[in-house]
Amino acid sequence: MKRPIDKQILFVSAGVALGLVLVVMGLQSGSTGRAAQKIPAVIEEMSPGPGDQVVQQAQISVDFVAGYEASLVVDGFALETTRLDQLSKGNVQPGAQIDLPPTAIFDPGNYIISFTPQSGAPIEVFGQGKHKATVIYWKMTDGRAKAQSFTWEFEAN
Numbered sequence: 001m002k003r004p005i006d007k008q009i010l011f012v013s014a015g016v017a018l019g020l021v022l023v024v025m026g027l028q029s030g031s032t033g034r035a036a037q038k039i040p041a042v043i044e045e046m047s048p049g050p051g052d053q054v055v056q057q058a059q060i061s062v063d064f065v066a067g068y069e070a071s072l073v074v075d076g077f078a079l080e081t082t083r084l085d086q087l088s089k090g091n092v093q094p095g096a097q098i099d100l101p102p103t104a105i106f107d108p109g110n111y112i113i114s115f116t117p118q119s120g121a122p123i124e125v126f127g128q129g130k131h132k133a134t135v136i137y138w139k140m141t142d143g144r145a146k147a148q149s150f151t152w153e154f155e156a157n
Helices: 009-029 032-038
Strands: 043-047 060-062 068-074 079-083 104-107 113-116 129-139 148-156
Touching: 043 129, 060 068, 060 129, 068 079, 068 104, 068 113
Parallel strands: 079 104
Antiparallel strands: 043 060, 060 113, 068 129, 104 113, 129 148
């Protein structure tokens, strides 16, 4: 004797199956972290990151893979860049302190560009609210003519 199909159980089962399929599809298509922020692969680390909240004296720092050089534009100011290796030329004694100018500093040994708001710099403090930063970067072997850029926003408290 054959049992009739219970339509209520059939509809509930189909609904559960459809729900599971939609959850799996959502998990596979979702992107988080670097992929969602579209951070270029040549950037190893950056601070602050897109959407981060920072204090008003926070340092901006972008760390690249080997072989890249960069410059920074913050809130519309194209910051002058000073290379760390040029500062240390001359008669610097081992262990001596070097006064850093109020510019963006590029460290060619570590491929890091950074900027700290300070007195005498185009930006002395990050005012409360959103700020826009752009890092312009290029392979040292290709030169600045083949530069690319990445722009993001962060917020100062």
